[in-house]
Amino acid sequence: MRRFLDSHVADPVGRPTRSMRRVAGVVAAGAMVACTTAVLAGSSVTASPSTSLPREALSAQEGIGDPYFPQAGNPGYRVRHYDIDVSYTPATRVLAGTTTVVLRAAARLPSFNLDLLLRASRVTVNGTRADFSQGRHELTVRPSEPVGAGEVARVAVTYRGKPIGIGYGAETPFEKTATGAIAVGEPPIAAWWFPSNDHPSDKATFTTTLTVPRGYEAISNGALTGRRTTKGVTVWTWSVRSQLATYLAFAAFGQYDVQRGRTASGIPYLYAFEHGLGDVSAAARRSVRSTPSILRWLEQVWGGYPYENVGGVVPNVRLGYALENQTRPVYGRDMFRYGPYRSLVVHELAHQWFGDRVAVRRWRHIWLNEGYATYSEWLWSRHNGGRTPQQQLRVRYDNLEASNPFWKLEIGDPGRERLFDSAVYDRGAMTLQALRNRLGTRAFFRVSRQWVRGNADGLGSTRELKLLAERVSGEQLDGLFKAWLFSGSKPAPTRANGL
Numbered sequence: 054m055r056r057f058l059d060s061h062v063a064d065p066v067g068r069p070t071r072s073m074r075r076v077a078g079v080v081a082a083g084a085m086v087a088c089t090t091a092v093l094a095g096s097s098v099t100a101s102p103s104t105s106l107p108r109e110a111l112s113a114q115e116g117i118g119d120p121y122f123p124q125a126g127n128p129g130y131r132v133r134h135y136d137i138d139v140s141y142t143p144a145t146r147v148l149a150g151t152t153t154v155v156l157r158a159a160a161r162l163p164s165f166n167l168d169l170l171l172r173a174s175r176v177t178v179n180g181t182r183a184d185f186s187q188g189r190h191e192l193t194v195r196p197s198e199p200v201g202a203g204e205v206a207r208v209a210v211t212y213r214g215k216p217i218g219i220g221y222g223a224e225t226p227f228e229k230t231a232t233g234a235i236a237v238g239e240p241p242i243a244a245w246w247f248p249s250n251d252h253p254s255d256k257a258t259f260t261t262t263l264t265v266p267r268g269y270e271a272i273s274n275g276a277l278t279g280r281r282t283t284k285g286v287t288v289w290t291w292s293v294r295s296q297l298a299t300y301l302a303f304a305a306f307g308q309y310d311v312q313r314g315r316t317a318s319g320i321p322y323l324y325a326f327e328h329g330l331g332d333v334s335a336a337a338r339r340s341v342r343s344t345p346s347i348l349r350w351l352e353q354v355w356g357g358y359p360y361e362n363v364g365g366v367v368p369n370v371r372l373g374y375a376l377e378n379q380t381r382p383v384y385g386r387d388m389f390r391y392g393p394y395r396s397l398v399v400h401e402l403a404h405q406w407f408g409d410r411v412a413v414r415r416w417r418h419i420w421l422n423e424g425y426a427t428y429s430e431w432l433w434s435r436h437n438g439g440r441t442p443q444q445q446l447r448v449r450y451d452n453l454e455a456s457n458p459f460w461k462l463e464i465g466d467p468g469r470e471r472l473f474d475s476a477v478y479d480r481g482a483m484t485l486q487a488l489r490n491r492l493g494t495r496a497f498f499r500v501s502r503q504w505v506r507g508n509a510d511g512l513g514s515t516r517e518l519k520l521l522a523e524r525v526s527g528e529q530l531d532g533l534f535k536a537w538l539f540s541g542s543k544p545a546p547t548r549a550n551g552l
Contacts (some may be wrong), residue, residue: 054239054374054375054376054377054423054473055374055375055388055397055400055401056373056374056473115127115166115191116128117250117252117254117255119252119254119415119416120415120417121415121416121417121468121469121472122240122252122416122469124168124190124191125168125240125241125251125252126168126250126251126252126254126255127165127166127167127250128159129158129159129160129162129165130156130157130158130159130162130165130200130206130250131156131157131159131250131255132154132155132156132249132250132255132256132257133155133156133157133205133257133258134154134155134257134258134259134260135152135153135154135155135247135249135257135258135259135260135261135302136152136153136154136155136259136260136262137150137152137246137247137259137260137261137262137263138150138151138152138153138262138264139151139152139246139247139262139263139264139304140263140264140265140286141233141234141263141264141265141271141304141306142265142266143232143233143234143265143266143269143306143307144266145215146215146216146217146229146234147213147214147215148171148213148214148215148216148246149212149213149214150211150212150213150264151209151210151211151212152209152210152212152247152248152249153207153208153209153210154167154207154208154209154210154248154249154250155205155206155207155208155257156205156206156208156250157203157204157205157206158200158201158202158203158204158205158206159202160202161199161200161201161202162196162199162200162201162206163195163196163199164193164194164195164196165193165194165200166191166192166193166194167191167192167194167208167210167248167249167250168190168191168192168243168244168248168249168250168251169187169190169191169192169210169212169244169247169248169249170189170190170214170216170219170221170244170245171212171213171214171216171219171245171246172187172212172213172214173185173187173192173210173211173212173248174211174212174213175209175210175211176192176194176208176209176210176211177208177209178194178196178197178200178206178207178208179196179206179207180207181196181197181198182197183195183196183197183208184197189221190221190244192210192248194208210248212248216234216236216245216246217229217234219245221241221244224238224241226238226241226242226245227242227245227246228370228372229370230305230307230327230368230369230370231307231327231328231329231368231369231370232269232307232308232327232328232329232369233265233269233305233306233307233308233327234305234306234307235303235304235305235306235307235368235370235372235383236303236304236305237303237305237368237372237376237378237383238300238376239300239376240300240416240472241300242299242300242302242303243299243300243302246304247302249299250299251299251300252299253298253299253300253301253412253413253416253512254412254413254414254415254512255298255299256296256297256298256412256510256511257296257297258293258294258295258296258297259273259274259275259291259292259293259297259302260290260291260292260293261273261274261275261290261291261292261293261302261304262279262288262289262290262291263288263289263290263291263304263306264286264287264288264289265286265287265289265306266285266286266287267282267285267286267287268287268308269287269306269307269308270287270289270305270306270307270308270309270311270325271287271289271304271305271306272289272291272304272305272309272311272323272325272366272381273289273291273302273303273304273305273381274291274293274297274301274302274303274378274379274380274381275291275292275293275294275297275361275362275379275380275381276291276292276293276294276321276361276362277289277290277291277323278290278291278292293379293380294361295359295360295361295379295510296510296511297379297409298379298409298412301377301378301379301409302378302379303366303376303378303381303383305325305327305366305368305383307327307328307368307369308327308328309325309326309327309328309366310325310326310327310328311323311324311325312324312325312326316344316345316348316349316363317345317349318349318352320345320348320358320361320362320363321361321362321363322344322345322362322363322364323362323364323381324338324341324342324344324364324365324366325364325365325366325367326338326341326367327367327368327369327370327386328369329369330367330369330386333386333387333389333390336389336391336392336393336394337367337384337386337389339393340384340389340393340394340395340397340398341364341365341367341384341398343393343395343398344363344364344365344398344402345363347395347398347399347402347433348363348402350433350436351399351402351403351406351429354429354432354498355403355406355407355429355501355502355505356406356502356505356506358405359405359406359409359410359505359509360379360380360405360409360410361380362380362381363380363381363402363405364380364381364382365381365382365383365384365398365401366378366381366382366383366384367383367384367385367386367389368383368385368386369386370385370386371385371386371387372384372385372386372387372388373385373387374388375388375397375400375401376401377400377401377402377404377405377408377409377426379405379409380405382398382401382402382404384397384398384401395433396430396433396434399429399430399433400426400427400429400430401426403425403426403429403430404422404426406425406505407421407422407425407426407429407505408421408422408423408425408426410505410508410509410510411504411505411508411509411511411512411513412511412512412513413512413513413514414512414513414514415514416469416472417465417466417467418465418513418514418515419467419472419473419477420464420465420467420477420480420481420484420515420538421481421513421514421515421518423473423477423478423481424477424478424480424481424482424484424485425481425482425485425501426478427478427479427481427482428442428481428482428485428486430482431445431482431486442482442485442486442489443486443490445482445483445486446482446483446486446487449479449483450483450543450546450552453543455542455543457543459475459476459479459480460476460480460541460542460543461541461542462474462476462477462480462541463538463539463540463541464476464477464480464481464484464537464538465515465534465538465539466539480537483537484534484537484538485497486551487533487537487544487550487551487552488500488522488530488533488551489551490551490552491526491528491530491533491548491549491550491551492522492525492526492528493526496522496525496526499525500518500521500522500525500526503521503525504518504521507521515534515538519531519534532549532550533549533550533551536549536550537550537551
């Protein structure tokens with residue numbers, strides 16, 4: 054994610070920046086639950102609270118065990134597939150439909166929870182009506198017979214509501230656009246439009262069927278596998294065969310100029326620009342249409358593109374950010390206010406490797422996503438004759454005094470309220486350059502590529518990256534990771550710290 058900053062501020066490089074990272078919104082997202090804090094000492098990882106529970110207690114636990122968002126997800130099952138089938142009517146702003154969640158029970162489940170903010174009217178488990186109750190955020194399902202440990206169940210939830218304006222805390226990520234609406238956000242968005250096990254550690258495949266009035270488009274992740282118009286409505290069906298985290302799923306409803314084609318290497322692309330973009334239209338189109346050339350360059354850096362489709366969506370709304378939705382990033386119109394913004398496209402596409410292909414086990418590891426995406430921007434700068442990553446590191450290190458708040462945040466565990474703080478991005482990238490200095494260029498890129506290959510469609514943590522880097526290089530890296538990620542102070546200028 055990259056967030057827009059209306060008032061320009063000079064960064065340590067001495068140039069104005071027109072993007073900032075999501076800070077305030079996450080406080081609201083975190084208001085979904087009461088805060089508990091987990092502290093990572095050095096590079097160690099605290100265990101999920103669910104690991105100490107008896108298996109039969111898993112179904113009763115509301116959260117998956119992430120201390121930043123304790124109520125998100127459920128540890129009693131893993132989702133295999135989401136089959137979302139909803140309609141959206143811009144005139145009434147009503148979203149209605151049925152989502153079928155195919156899950157495998159990790160323990161005997163006399164009941165279990167799904168995350169959903171819209172009102173459910175019917176729930177079935179394997180075709181049989183189930184009792185349910187609904188709180189503000191949790192849908193608790195009680196099947197007629199418990200789901201046995203290891204069993205696969207099909208849970209169908211029928212629901213409806215007006216998601217625009219529904220807030221949880223101060224978060225309202227389902228937004229009205231010029232001709233329709235868009236469901237997009239991070240960390241929370243899924244609960245506004247489909248029931249889910251809403252945490253990045255539980256990925257699944259998706260089939261998304263979106264019905265809109267005739268003359269409207271409905272766009273989501275993956276491949277467009279069906280489109281038909283009948284009785285005044287158009288039904289769009291999208292399929293994602295790779296593993297997708299719930300917050301990376303999106304839906305755009307409205308009137309869009311849709312452009313399709315293939316990259317030089319044969320990857321299908323789809324761009325969508327909502328009508329009425331006006332003075333930002335040309336910049337938005339130039340930026341998003343640079344996707345194939347940027348993708349080709351990123352493949353040279355990080356290895357083959359991990360998905361079967363690519364593209365970008367520009368809704369006509371001031372989102373204040375761009376987000377790395379899997380296969381098809383979403384860019385708010387305001388991101389192009391000052392002209393083409395190709396480094397933004399680099400950032401969001403780099404997330405397809407770091408954040409999408411390899412998701413974080415817990416939200417505290419977010420620097421792995423944003424650090425690598427920002428580092429990709431630094432590599433892009435060098436590719437285009439600008440500052441090298443080493444120069445980017447030095448200009449920040451040399452110009453920011455030890456007393457600067459930039460150094461105070463422990464970015465390896467930044468806390469819910471500062472999940473998208475600028476330090477998470479810039480110091481994340483600095484950490485990677487320091488690691489490169491310590492290991493050498495060849496070993497660093499070997500580690501990074503192996504990180505993506507070894508965790509493809511899976512999860513990663515700070516500790517796992519450190520162990521991989523140590524295994525590849527033969528170096529002991531506790532000190533470097535502690536200095537850059539967990540010390541809350543400016544790293545000492547030593548070789549051990551990559552300086």
